[in-house]
Each structure stands twice: as C-alpha cells, then as structure tokens.
Amino acid sequence: MSGIDLYPTSLRLLGRDVLVVGGGAVAARRAQGLLDAGANVTVVAPEAGPGVVRLADAGLLTWVRRGYETADLDGKWFVQTATGQPSVDARVAAEAEDRRIWCVNAADHEASAAWTPAVARVDDVTVAVNAGGDPRRAKALKDAIVLALRTGRLPLRRHRKAASVDSAHDGARPALAGSFPSASVPVGRVALVGGGPGDAGLITVRGRQLLAEADVVVADRLGPRGLLSELGEGVRVIEVGKAPGAHTATQDEINAVLVREAAAGNAVVRLKGGDPYVLGRGGEEAQYCREHGIDVEVVPGVTSAVSVPAAAGIPVTHRGLATGFSVATGHDELAELPARPDHTIVLLMGVRRLAESVAVLRSRGLGGGTPVAIVERGWTPEQRVTVATLDRIVDRARTVGISNPAVIVIGDVVRVSPYAAGLVAAAPAPALQTT
Numbered sequence: 001m002s003g004i005d006l007y008p009t010s011l012r013l014l015g016r017d018v019l020v021v022g023g024g025a026v027a028a029r030r031a032q033g034l035l036d037a038g039a040n041v042t043v044v045a046p047e048a049g050p051g052v053v054r055l056a057d058a059g060l061l062t063w064v065r066r067g068y069e070t071a072d073l074d075g076k077w078f079v080q081t082a083t084g085q086p087s088v089d090a091r092v093a094a095e096a097e098d099r100r101i102w103c104v105n106a107a108d109h110e111a112s113a114a115w116t117p118a119v120a121r122v123d124d125v126t127v128a129v130n131a132g133g134d135p136r137r138a139k140a141l142k143d144a145i146v147l148a149l150r151t152g153r154l155p156l157r158r159h160r161k162a163a164s165v166d167s168a169h170d171g172a173r174p175a176l177a178g179s180f181p182s183a184s185v186p187v188g189r190v191a192l193v194g195g196g197p198g199d200a201g202l203i204t205v206r207g208r209q210l211l212a213e214a215d216v217v218v219a220d221r222l223g224p225r226g227l228l229s230e231l232g233e234g235v236r237v238i239e240v241g242k243a244p245g246a247h248t249a250t251q252d253e254i255n256a257v258l259v260r261e262a263a264a265g266n267a268v269v270r271l272k273g274g275d276p277y278v279l280g281r282g283g284e285e286a287q288y289c290r291e292h293g294i295d296v297e298v299v300p301g302v303t304s305a306v307s308v309p310a311a312a313g314i315p316v317t318h319r320g321l322a323t324g325f326s327v328a329t330g331h332d333e334l335a336e337l338p339a340r341p342d343h344t345i346v347l348l349m350g351v352r353r354l355a356e357s358v359a360v361l362r363s364r365g366l367g368g369g370t371p372v373a374i375v376e377r378g379w380t381p382e383q384r385v386t387v388a389t390l391d392r393i394v395d396r397a398r399t400v401g402i403s404n405p406a407v408i409v410i411g412d413v414v415r416v417s418p419y420a421a422g423l424v425a426a427a428p429a430p431a432l433q434t435t
Contacts, residue, residue, distance in 0.1 A: 006130060012037075013034065013037045013038060013039040013078060017040045018042070018077055019078070019080070020044070020080045021068050021079070021081045021089070021092050022080075023043060023048030023063075024049050024084060028048075028051025028052045028055065031051075031055060031061055032051070032055065035060055041062070042072070042076075043062070044066065044072050045063070045064075047065075070095055073101060076101055077102075109133040117129050117130045117138060117142075118131075120146045122146055122150060122156075125156065127146060128142075149212075150205065150209060151205050152208030152209040152211055153208075155212050156209065157212065157232050158213070187293065188261070188264065188294075189267055190269075190294055190295070191267075191298075192282045193269050193270065194274060194275040194300050194302070194303075196273070196302040196304075197311070198273065198378070199379040203224050204299060204302075207299045210297070211227060211230075215235060215261075215266035216266045216268045216269070218254065218257055220241050222272075222274070223271045223272055238261075240253070254270075255284070255285055255288040258270060259288065262289065262295075263292070270282075274304040275300050279327070279348055304348065304378065305348060305407065307378070309378075309407060309409045312417050312419055313417040314375075314409050314414055315413055316344045321342060321412045322343060325346060326338070328346070328348070329349050339361050339366040344409065344412075344413050347408035347409075350408045351397070351406050358390060366410075369390070369391070370410060371423075372387070373386065373387045373417060374386045374402055374409075375407045384400075386400055387419050388423065390410065
C-alpha cells in the first residue's frame with residue numbers, strides 16, 4: 001500500500017468498543033491514544049508490559065489475559081494489532097477484514113487496511129501525519145508542523161463559527177460602543193499582546209501564535225508592524241495608534257472597540273508596543289473588558305524601557321555603575337526618584353519635556369557631567385543614538401532634531417555604550433572580588 005491509495009480521515013470513537021491485540025510498549029501507546037479519543041478499550045494478551053498493566057490497574061481498560069480468539073472481534077469498531085508476532089497479527093487482520101472491521105496491522109504496514117499516523121494536538125487542532133509507512137519520518141514532520149503552529153508560523157484562525165455576525169467595518173476611526181450584539185451571539189476573547197520594541201523577532205512565541213489565530217488586530221503604531229503583513233486573508237486590522245498630539249483613537253474608544261469586536265464573537269488581538277502593563281494602559285483595557293464580560297489574556301512583551309537602551313549597548317544596571325533603575329514618563333515623577341548617577345533613570349515619551357526633566361534633575365543635585373543617551377526608533381533600521389552630558393543634552397537634542405519614539409537614559413551606565421566613546425569618560429572596570 002502506498003500513500004496515494006490512502007483516504008485520510010478522523011474516527012470518532014467516543015464510547016465505541018475497540019480491540020488491541022498485544023501487551024507490549026506499542027500496544028500501550030496505541031491503547032493510550034484510543035483512550036484519549038474516548039474509546040472503550042479491550043486489550044487481549046497473555047502477558048503485558050508496565051504500560052498496559054498501569055492502564056488496567058487504573059481501571060481505564062479491560063485486559064483479557066490470554067491469546068487472541070476470533071470472538072474477540074465481536075462488536076468491535078476498530079482493531080489494533082501489536083503482538084510482535086507477524087503470524088498472529090496477520091490472522092487478526094484477515095479476520096477483521098472478513099468482518100469489515102478496520103484494522104491496523106503493526107507487523108505489516110503494506111498489508112494493513114489502515115495506518116496510524118503520528119499525531120499531536122495544539123489547542124483544538126489535531127495534526128496527523130503519514131509518511132509512506134516510515135514512523136520516524138512521520139514524527140519528524142509532525143514535530144515540525146507543531147513547532148510552526150506553536151510559534152505562529154502557520155495560520156490558526158478559525159473560519160467556521162457557531163453563528164454568523166455581520167461585524168464588517170472599514171478600519172477607519174473606530175466607532176464608539178453602545179449597541180453590542182445580542183446575548184445569543186457567541187462571545188469572543190481579547191488578548192493584550194506585548195509586541196516588544198518593534199522588531200518582529202522580539203515578540204514572544206505566545207504572542208505570535210495569538211496573531212495567527214486572530215480575526216481582528218487592534219494595532220498600535222509602535223508595535224511590530226511588519227507582522228501585520230503576515231496576517232491571514234480576511235483578518236481585519238483596526239488602527240488605533242497614538243502619537244504626541246495626534247491620536248487615531250482615544251483610550252475610551254479603544255476600550256469600546258475591544259469589547260465590541262469580542263462581543264461579536266471575534267478573536268481579538270490588541271497588539272501593543274513593548275509590554276502591555278508597562279506604561280501601556282493594558283491594565284485599563286483588561287479591566288474594561290472584564291467588566292463587560294469579555295475574557296482577557298495578557299501576554300507580556302519585551303519592554304522598551306529595557307530593550308531600547310540595550311539596542312544602544314546600554315545596560316540599565318551594571319556592576320560597579322548601577323544596581324537599580326527607575327522608569328518614568330516625564331519630569332513630574334522625577335522629584336520622587338533617586339537623583340544619583342549610580343541609579344539609572346529611563347524616560348519614556350520624554351522628548352517634549354526633556355528640558356524640564358533636565359532642570360528638575362539638576363535642581364536635585366544630579367551633576368551636569370552625568371551622561372545621557374537618547375535612543376530614537378530602537379531596534380529599527382532608522383535607529384539613532386545621541387549621547388551627551390546632562391548639561392549639554394538639551395542643546396544637542398535640538399541640534400540633531402530628536403523626535404519620538406525615543407527612550408532617554410540618564411546615568412553612569414551610558415558610559416558602557418559604544419556610542420559614548422570619546423563623548424563621555426569610559427566606565428571604570430568593576431572591582432574584582434576576592435575570597
């Protein structure tokens with residue numbers, strides 16, 4: 001039998017009687033798979049290995065402790081041979097054939113009426129691979145497919161739903177909530193996915209998988225935009241990006257969009273830059289969804305507060321230079337933070353108020369020679385790094401035309417960056433510990 005003359009299908013064996021002839025390791029694996037499918041399993045074997053014994057002792061299957069008899073086929077829907085004796089397996093297969101019962105003959109796959117594929121399950125997707133009767137080849141292919149599914153490389157989006165809901169929108173400025181679908185419409189879900197600092201390779205595996213399942217993606221302008229072009233056909237993208245002084249949608253409108261789309265039965269991914277819970281208003285969005293009966297999954301992301309400095313070679317902590325760091329969004333919070341060069345301060349969305357932030361830090365005693373780095377568009381081909389001291393960074397930023405998105409790093413850790421060479425004094429080597 002070649003793979004060409006196979007008709008792949010899936011058997012619904014829930015509550016049906018099936019037979020496994022043999023008691024070794026192969027029989028145990030096949031019996032476990034049949035039990036997983038909900039079948040009533042009977043194993044016929046004079047002796048059995050630990051796998052079958054364990055299942056029998058747990059009351060999960062019936063073990064008949066003798067050799068095979070023709071009457072064992074009575075009332076069975078499906079048979080698996082695994083005795084290790086080709087003559088016995090051939091007899092079982094022949095008698096099953098006479099009774100028109102599908103039988104997998106483990107001793108002779110070419111003569112077998114049915115083949116057992118390599119099987120794996122990812123959520124509600126079942127992957128079954130036949131590979132010309134080569135089990136190891138089938139397993140390798142199955143594992144590769146599962147990896148692609150788990151990492152979002154293959155589309156997992158559902159196309160058949162319990163009810164049809166007309167939720168077509170033009171993708172322009174999202175409408176406010178107010179008229180949700182009726183309670184009879186199946187409710188979808190929302191995933192708040194942290195996309196990282198912008199590089200498509202820095203999103204988490206779980207985030208990538210959820211994008212592959214999405215019906216609707218509600219996208220920020222700072223997320224991994226390159227992934228939007230990989231979305232499956234029919235996936236709607238709703239743009240809600242925010243820029244200083246120019247918001248596509250208010251936060252209230254974004255909240256309403258998430259609830260509206262999920263209430264319409266859609267799998268919604270809120271694709272955000274960085275981490276949803278690090279100055280990303282993810283907590284507000286999750287709370288609003290839950291208050292409206294929408295299930296929410298939160299997928300952490302690589303926060304720009306740490307990753308964008310890293311793109312410029314700046315660690316936010318470094319032995320001998322800084323053992324802690326603080327993240328803020330403007331000069332108001334700076335009055336409460338340590339103003340020391342050995343405590344790193346990371347400012348997000350701080351370009352517009354850079355001068356005020358510098359003034360606050362100088363008034364609190366932070367030295368004018370403290371190094372500062374501004375990293376624009378981190379992890380993108382347009383990344384630019386500007387380094388100067390605290391007393392010169394404002395003028396330097398004006399001269400080069402700093403603009404958002406940018407992350408500002410203040411503290412001695414900037415000295416570690418290769419971009420700081422010749423601009424600020426190099427970082428001293430950490431002291432060696434002795435015992």
